[in-house]
Amino acid sequence: MITSLQNRNVKEAAALSAKKKERDRQGLFVVEGKKMFGEAPAEWISRVYIAESAEAEILEQYRAKLSGLSYETVSDEVFAKMSDTVTPQGILCLVRQQHYNIEEMLENANKKRMLFILLEDIQDPGNLGTIFRTAEAAGADGVIMSERTTDIYNPKTIRSTMGAVYRVPFFYAENFPSIFNKLQERNISVYAAHLKAETAYDVCDYKKGTAFLIGNEANGLSRETASCADQWISIPMEGRAESLNAAVASSILLYEAYRQRRNRT
Amino acid sequence: MITSLQNRNVKEAAALSAKKKERDRQGLFVVEGKKMFGEAPAEWISRVYIAESAEAEILEQYRAKLSGLSYETVSDEVFAKMSDTVTPQGILCLVRQQHYNIEEMLENANKKRMLFILLEDIQDPGNLGTIFRTAEAAGADGVIMSERTTDIYNPKTIRSTMGAVYRVPFFYAENFPSIFNKLQERNISVYAAHLKAETAYDVCDYKKGTAFLIGNEANGLSRETASCADQWISIPMEGRAESLNAAVASSILLYEAYRQRRNRT
Known part of the structure; x- marks a missing residue:
């Protein structure tokens, strides 16, 4: 002892x-x-x-x-x-630690309609862990992060995943926007959650390959990253709310995709 | 100085x-x-x-x-x-500190379809603040909490509201389930998010008066509180996810109601 x-x-x-x-x-x-x-x-x-x-x-x-x-x-x-x-x-x-290969993460893209969440520079460990937890629940195939996103292996992050870290593949990308090409080549569309978007998130069809792109808590998406998305989408807000928590925004989008995929109407 | x-x-x-x-x-x-x-x-x-x-x-x-x-x-x-x-x-x-009156919070129930979130014993200050933030964004009319819910005036909670605490009316109820009667008398239905519910959250109609009931992070809803709801609803989950973060569950429900109310189909 x-x-x-x-x-x-x-x-x-x-x-x-x-x-x-x-x-x-x-x-x-x-x-x-x-x-x-x-x-x-x-x-x-x-x-x-x-x-x-x-x-x-x-x-x-x-x-x-x-x-x-x-x-x-x-x-x-x-x-x-x-x-x-x-x-x-x-x-x-x-x-x-686990090291997933991005090509392996995408290898089923021909066989199924995949669902990913892409995170640019998320800084709060609790937010990151909660996003993993929700991603698993919504049936997502993986989480792809910019290199400056906070460390998934931080103990607070690990706790917030509630075990999803063991089951959801993930990847830290050195060149984050370059990953979008790999997705797009496989018919996975990249939807950027953006405050300046004119299209509401709930009018798009997520029953095909879908990846949601979420920006940093304080600064949102960088211009370069946002410009590489296929479509910008907004989450409408009432009152004087200016933005949503990053884990909340991720959840609303992931569950809208999951809702559409479950209800085939 | x-x-x-x-x-x-x-x-x-x-x-x-x-x-x-x-x-x-x-x-x-x-x-x-x-x-x-x-x-x-x-x-x-x-x-x-x-x-x-x-x-x-x-x-x-x-x-x-x-x-x-x-x-x-x-x-x-x-x-x-x-x-x-x-x-x-x-x-x-x-x-x-502000002290809202529950009767005043409900006085517009005849004129508009109200939306509330009901929280039983939420303990995490960040979760509570995030729920206020999302409630404002989704157009909710107020947050009603059991007496043992964590203090809204905790500095961490206040920060997480991002200002929504100034704009979203709230009420701590000594006798929490008794409030449900006040809602029900005004045609506001109480939907309890419950892991054992058989009805998925997204098949219900939230275009009329709606209140979502969310339980404690670790223990969920108490039996007594759950039994006073009009309907139990579940948020479907894939993988081995057993539950969702309380702020995430609240957000998914609030935004489903808001989605239905915005899209009149």
């Missing part, structure tokens, strides 16, 4: 929570809590730590999953140091 | 940011930032504090609004102590 706050593994977990650089260097990220451990693909898990006081209960609940993995028990004090959350649930694991 | 961290006004602003009890005792809440100051109804504002280094710029930008108000300049160190934000914008004000 690890009882020293100076232990190398303890410091490593804390560094992986706090620093993107460290996460990228090691190719790992930190997952906390029972639900997120329970849903993590076993073959992605690199290491598991369990708090002393939670050990009996967690062994009982996750016997099958833990049997194929080795885990280490740590004192409650050490666990609190490793944990990023206010009320730790007693289990934390290091998980291997 | 206030330069002492021990000044009574400085401590008061910090206490109002941190404690609901103090906010309720004084009937005030804290608003930070230029945009939120600019949108605050002048007659609601009780006191204004401006950071020394931002004074010239803020006086220039808000001359008209500030001319009717008295303000106090504080040193930057003092402002940082008063502020709840990581990057303070140099202006902070104390604003009087």
Whole structure:
């Protein structure tokens, strides 16, 4: 059992929570809590730590999953140091980062009507995680992000995905607008959510290949990116509202596409 | 100019940011930032504090609004102590809490098809603020909350509303389900978003008086509250998604109602 706050593994977990650089260097990220451990693909898990006081209960609940993995028990004090959350649930694991290939993400474009969400420079970790969560629920095939979008492996983002990060393929694009060509070549239309659009989002037909493009929380879409879209769409607003939260805008669009696809009228 | 961290006004602003009890005792809440100051109804504002280094710029930008108000300049160190934000914008004000009357909120029910959102025990300040923001945008007439819903006057909630808190009437109900009667008497139907509902949200007609009922982030709706709704509705989900973020679910429903009302088909 690890009882020293100076232990190398303890410091490593804390560094992986706090620093993107460290996460990228090691190719790992930190997952906390029972639900997120329970849903993590076993073959992605690199290491598991369990708090002393939670050990009996967690062994009982996750016997099958833990049997194929080795885990280490740590004192409650050490666990609190490793944990990023206010009320730790007693289990934390290091998980291997996934690297999806954009060509593979698009390979089914001929067989099905795909649905993507494209994010330019989204900065809020909670927004990004919530978008993953909603994308899975709306049946999206993936999330494609500009390089300056916040890190999906930030612990707050991971938590907000509620497990969708394990199941929704994603890609950080070095040259973001160039990806649009790859989509368009496969008959996936890019709809940019834009405050200056004249077409309301709900008059378009999303039953064919569709990708929604959402801009940064404070600045919206860059001119270059917006100009590469096939169509600009607006989400109408009443009152003095000037914009919507980025995760909310994403959800309204994703669910409009999903609604159209479910109701074949 | 206030330069002492021990000044009574400085401590008061910090206490109002941190404690609901103090906010309720004084009937005030804290608003930070230029945009939120600019949108605050002048007659609601009780006191204004401006950071020394931002004074010239803020006086220039808000001359008209500030001319009717008295303000106090504080040193930057003092402002940082008063502020709840990581990057303070140099202006902070104390604003009087509003108390809406539920009967007044409903008095137009005969003249127009109203739209409300009903929240049971929502706990996340960001979710609550985002729901206000979306409610305004979707043209909702108000937000009605159970007593144990998180405080709208929490600084994080206020920020997330992006100003909607000034414009969307709201009400905390001591006896939450009893409010449903008041709505139903006025032909406003209560639709409970429920994971066990058999009716999809998008087959109902929301062109008449409509209220959407949303439950707590972790536990959903209580049995008693759910049983008082007119109809349960579900938001379909693909993949292994088990639920949606509460602000996302609210947005999907509010925008479906708004979509139907805008498109008269």
